Amino acid sequence: MNKKLKIGIGILVLVLGLSYLIFSGVRNFSSYSLTVSEVFAQSEGLYGERLRVSGEIIGESVDWNAEEISLNFKLKDEGGTDDIQVKYNGVKPDNFQDGITAIVEGEYTEAEYLRADKLMMQCPSRYEAELEDGSSEGHPEEVEIK
Amino acid sequence: MGLVAALILGVLVLYLIAYPILTNDEIENIDYQQRIKSFEEAGNFVDRDVILAEISELELDYHLDNLSEEKYRDFKERLEELLAEKEN
Amino acid sequence: MADVGSISLMMSFVVIIYSIIAYIVGLKQQNKRLVKSAQNGVLANTILVTVASLSLLYLLATSDFSIEYVAQYTNRTLPMIYKLSAFWAGNTGSLLLWFWVLSIYGAIVAFSKNPVGAKLKPYASVVMLLIGLFFSLLLNFDTSPFAPLGFVAQDGAGLNPMLQNIGMVIHPLTQFLGYVGLAVPFAYLMADLFLGEKGASWIKVTRRWVLFTWLFLTIGMVSGGEWAYVELGWGGYWAWDPVENASLMPWLTVTAFMHSVMIQEKQGTFKIWNVLLMAASFLLTIVGTFITRSGILASVHAFAEGRTGFYFLIFMFIIVVVTLFLFFKRFKSLRSESSTESLISKESSFLINNILMVVISVVVLWGTFYPLISEAIYGVQITVGEGFFNQTTIPFWIAMVILMGLCPLLPWRKSSTKGLKKKFGVPLFLSHIFGFVLFFIGIRDFYPVVTFAASFFVLVTIVQEFWQGVRARKSNTGEGVIRALLNLVGANRRRYGGFIIHIAVIMMVVGITGSSAYQEEVLVTAERGEVIETKNYEMTYNGLQVAEDPHSAVVYAEMDVYRNGNFYATLRPAQEYFGASAEQDSSAQVDFKSGIREDLYIILSGWDESGDTATFEVVVNPLVSWIFWGMRLMVIGTAIALWPDRGHYSRMLLKERYSVSKEVS
Known part of the structure; x- marks a missing residue:
């Protein structure tokens, strides 16, 4: 009886502690995963929310300021037209180029830009995409493969 | 190239899977060999009952034609020798 | 060569199906010949998959760009080691690697000589074959590494620069050996x-x-x-x-x-x-x-x-x-x-x-x-961020470290309080002292202090255990300390190998705690000749240099680093450019100086056209090398625990039979 009670209390404490940790963790560290066009569509409703957005980098929008170490650029959906502005206080990661998919995480501000504190590049699949696009166009001789 | 490889690999595969079915060799040899050897190595730790059980299994396999006369005699002799050591 | 690969994959599919059926029928009818044939089928399958894998390696090594996979992941200028490791750079190749490892493990199971598992062995082999069947299906009918490109490309797309590191060889191979390895106990x-x-x-x-x-x-x-x-x-x-x-x-x-x-x-x-x-x-x-x-x-x-x-x-x-x-x-x-x-x-x-x-x-x-x-x-x-995982799991990790000190020393069944005092008195006392020392030298955050003290506690319990063992052996046999230690470990490999693994885990815990709690990072843009200061380091940026070879071009910054005013190292963080079109594929080549206390880690992020100013990310990572050294010690500890005893199988068999015969009689 005594032993069972002890074990029971132990399990109860564990379960309670764990659920507290999980729920507070989710509350403090979660961000909505949205596409660029979704952010664009419900822009106002997202002020102050933490978002995770993945999209293609628009090459000509990239503005890198070495003095202040700030990186501003725009993202768009693959094949889409909507774009959003991203401001990131950090350096350009490897492969930060036009057309590459980047994943950014940060707060969406009232000035309608994303203040990113995390910037990741998705790259391993990139080579595949290039080659497949080339070969599916039906001009195999002209395909330029780097 | 592909054809030659297919031929070689095909023959190899067929040999591997057909050999045990078509051959007259006994397949149990290895198992017994291994087990009896481990009995012999282990010396006095072997329990008498264990050897008796092994002998009865050997006999069963012999009657099921899984073992040649020659191998059967050899294995049985070795096991009985071990058993004799126990009895002393 | 590609047709050799795809033919052997196809044949392997047939052989697997045959072996599964032969096993099932053979086991059902007690037909030992059929079972043996199925067992040989497993071997045949291993040979076939090995042939397929070797032919993929051959295609990669000879840069056969008529094959889609080869053209996607390699190019002509790639060093041979990375041409070969492109084997597992993509989806279908890594499936083949999985299948290859699984087939080899399957043969090890089917031909295992371990007498204890003799009865389970054929059934476990069937399970291994069934898992293999899945991969065989994928590789034959979904995605084949031997698929032709449809034309012969001039050159391949090349391997992602980030994958061109010795880690590309070690990490996927070991990860796969481990992942696939679990199929064996699962099959049994x-x-x-x-x-x-x-x-x-x-x-x-x-x-x-x-x-x-x-x-x-x-x-x-x-x-x-x-x-x-x-x-x-x-x-x-x-x-x-x-x-x-x-x-x-x-x-x-x-x-x-x-x-x-x-x-x-x-x-x-x-x-x-x-x-x-x-x-x-x-x-x-x-x-x-x-x-x-x-x-x-x-x-x-x-x-x-x-x-x-x-x-x-x-x-x-x-x-x-x-x-x-x-x-x-x-x-x-x-x-x-x-x-x-x-x-x-x-x-x-x-x-x-x-x-x-x-x-x-x-x-x-x-x-x-x-x-x-x-x-x-x-x-x-x-999505939940890193913070979620850190916050939720850290308390449990710490509890686990403490348990690492307790578990091995607690006796089975029941323990008296007196015995406990004797065993844990010294470690508890010392680790508390250690905690206070940390507090005095300025390490005061709750989690790190507790983790370090708990790690110290574990270390002391293990040292104590070794010491007591050595002392007992010394007085029994009159051996010297080193000889006694070696014999002690040799005679109880599993136990002391386990302790060494625990020390390795402790090293990793210390490394993880130090580097995650006390990492310092600065982002700075410096002019030529400017001194960057962080913590007790001073680095002078001496301008950019370029080094070229046929495979790549490297732009690097020369940094003279002083620690506490004394010269420490010259670091050369770089950006490496691959292939002909220089602007396209670049990858940061960090440079760092690793030490027991901390690593100084510099990334060259960018520069202006003249090279007069450049942007750096400087990271000071305390204790991080402990993690990687811990891993090496862990390999040693595991090797000790795994080292086979002589007559291992014989003893296992006897134990097994003995217990069976006892139950019967």
């Missing part, structure tokens, strides 16, 4: 359940195998971190990415299994728990593969190829259904009679350790799949 487990063997024999047969697998899981995970650290240039080694989590979860459950299995060996309890842990571990390796294949969770590692993921989902479903069916069928025979007697005993501390590991796995699983869970519940994908 299924065989055991199928035959209604009461869940005992499979554990005995696979004990060493599990340790071997676990070692590779560990090396795979840590070397992945080390690779990220030296290559990817963000100053860290772990980011709670879905794919990283996928390698952590089976590691946790296998670690739990290795501990709880000791209780079953000693007392015959915990059978159900062990069955569940192993089934979960194997399933988690499939989940891991599924995450990379399906692209279902946004990960930086994803292959993102459509259908393969879907097939994995079906495969997982089948595994779950079959496992649960067999499990409930044998549920009664698995139930054990006795239960733990005292709360302060080895059993109960093992139980707590197990619960902690499983809890961490569940939390990690929850966090990893939260985007999908939240989409199902709220209709929107919500």
